[in-house]
Amino acid sequence: MVATVGALLRKELLVELRTLESVPGMSLFAVTTFVVFHFALNQNSVSGDEAAGILWVTLLFAAMLGVNRLFVADQDQGGFDAFLLAPVDRSAMLLAKALALFAYLAVLELVAVPAFGLLLLAPPLGQTLPDLLLVLVLADVGIAAIGTLVAALAVQTRARDLLGPLLALPLLVPVVIGAARASSPLFVLAHPTGPQVRWLGTLALYDLVFGLISYAVFDFLLED
Amino acid sequence: MIELEGLVRRYGEREALSDVSLSLAAGQTLVVFGGNGAGKTTLLRVLATLLRPHAGEVTVLDRRLPQDAWAVRGHVGLLGHEPLLYRELTARENLRFHARLHGVQEDRVEEVLAAVRLSDRADEPLKTLSRGMVQRAAVARATLHDPELLLLDEPWANLDPAARELVEPLIGASSGRTRVISSHDPSGGLSEADLVLGLRDGRPALLEKVADVDPGEITELYR
Numbered sequence: 001m002v003a004t005v006g007a008l009l010r011k012e013l014l015v016e017l018r019t020l021e022s023v024p025g026m027s028l029f030a031v032t033t034f035v036v037f038h039f040a041l042n043q044n045s046v047s048g049d050e051a052a053g054i055l056w057v058t059l060l061f062a063a064m065l066g067v068n069r070l071f072v073a074d075q076d077q078g079g080f081d082a083f084l085l086a087p088v089d090r091s092a093m094l095l096a097k098a099l100a101l102f103a104y105l106a107v108l109e110l111v112a113v114p115a116f117g118l119l120l121l122a123p124p125l126g127q128t129l130p131d132l133l134l135v136l137v138l139a140d141v142g143i144a145a146i147g148t149l150v151a152a153l154a155v156q157t158r159a160r161d162l163l164g165p166l167l168a169l170p171l172l173v174p175v176v177i178g179a180a181r182a183s184s185p186l187f188v189l190a191h192p193t194g195p196q197v198r199w200l201g202t203l204a205l206y207d208l209v210f211g212l213i214s215y216a217v218f219d220f221l222l223e224d
Numbered sequence: 225m226i227e228l229e230g231l232v233r234r235y236g237e238r239e240a241l242s243d244v245s246l247s248l249a250a251g252q253t254l255v256v257f258g259g260n261g262a263g264k265t266t267l268l269r270v271l272a273t274l275l276r277p278h279a280g281e282v283t284v285l286d287r288r289l290p291q292d293a294w295a296v297r298g299h300v301g302l303l304g305h306e307p308l309l310y311r312e313l314t315a316r317e318n319l320r321f322h323a324r325l326h327g328v329q330e331d332r333v334e335e336v337l338a339a340v341r342l343s344d345r346a347d348e349p350l351k352t353l354s355r356g357m358v359q360r361a362a363v364a365r366a367t368l369h370d371p372e373l374l375l376l377d378e379p380w381a382n383l384d385p386a387a388r389e390l391v392e393p394l395i396g397a398s399s400g401r402t403r404v405i406s407s408h409d410p411s412g413g414l415s416e417a418d419l420v421l422g423l424r425d426g427r428p429a430l431l432e433k434v435a436d437v438d439p440g441e442i443t444e445l446y447r
Contacts, residue, residue, distance in 0.1 A: 007324035007325060014312075018312035073310060077310055078307065078309070
């Protein structure tokens with residue numbers, strides 16, 4: 001199983017490195033959105049709930065670009081059939097795709113979070129970064145689990161570009177709420193505190209539930 | 225090796241395969257003829273475990289489908305219209321990926337690359353290669369894991385006579401493998417066959433040993 005996941009993940013990252021179809025688009029979208037917010041709000045800086053909301057809604061929509069592309073090469077170039085013909089555990093594909101999406105999100109955030117700090121955020125990012133990192137990791141796990149499940153379902157339909165976001169966004173609303181509430185205390189101007197443990201717990205629980213659901217139903221999505 | 229009894233496969237309401245029954249022994253070659261949409265590709269995909277039969281009994285490599293599909297995978301080599309290779313990756317990267325999925329040693333990758341004479345172009349992205357070269361890479365992919373059963377959907381498309389000769393030991397009669405071949409070429413197809421199946425609108429219109437087949441019957445399938 002580990003070797004299969006490794007082979008699938010390596011292939012996934014190689015294809016992305018060669019095509020640059022997902023990560024650059026996601027990053028560019030996020031930075032552009034921050035610029036638009038910067039001018040649309042007519043404010044040089046935001047803080048607290050407002051800042052957390054802007055960050056997480058932007059990251060969510062940027063993530064959707066990656067989710068929509070996740071299985072396209074496999075569907076268009078016969079990768080699904082090749083995988084299904086191999087004597088391997090089908091959950092390996094779920095794990096490899098989720099890990100790939102997690103990696104794409106990490107790169108997106110490497111670009112987007114500093115850009116957010118520079119363009120919009122009022123309090124300095126430096127001190128709160130370790131706490132924010134924890135929230136980002138928990139939210140990314142949820143986005144990767146749900147995104148992979150939805151992408152596998154949507155790619156088999158003709159309206160995959162529409163169906164992906166339509167299915168994923170409602171399922172990801174709790175992730176955005178949890179991540180925004182958890183990170184909001186990190187962005188207050190006076191005396192920023194740590195993330196709210198209650199919301200971190202909620203995020204972790206949601207990750208666990210959707211991780212298990214994805215594992216349980218993924219095989220059926222690949223089956224004829 | 226392959227036993228079909230009343231196989232039915234539907235796409236929605238339409239029956240793509242209706243009441244197909246046949247028996248193919250190990251080492252033999254079944255060639256399937258029929259016009260576009262006759263059900264040839266669907267039959268190959270059912271045998272490859274990629275599509276579930278909707279009725280009838282299907283036994284491949286002495287295993288019942290779909291229940292024992294897991295035991296059939298890994299023993300079947302499918303060469304279809306699509307090469308099942310990633311265009312952005314090189315032939316070597318593609319084959320190494322498939323070798324890992326099938327638990328095949330990497331030495332075998334070099335062996336099949338040499339067999340289809342792609343060793344010197346194996347580090348170029350597949351999208352830069354000609355269709356014939358991609359087809360040769362697909363042959364290497366389909367035979368990488370030394371499958372017992374080959375399912376070949378018009379395998380010689382895009383191959384010139386020299387390339388066809390090149391892949392003969394891998395997918396030809398001399399490979400010694402059990403084969404199911406879909407073909408539009410009556411003379412070429414018959415020369416490969418032990419058993420001939422003709423499909424019309426998903427129904428068997430012809431099922432005979434090759435010695436008993438009148439080439440006119442094949443031509444009739446396309447009218």
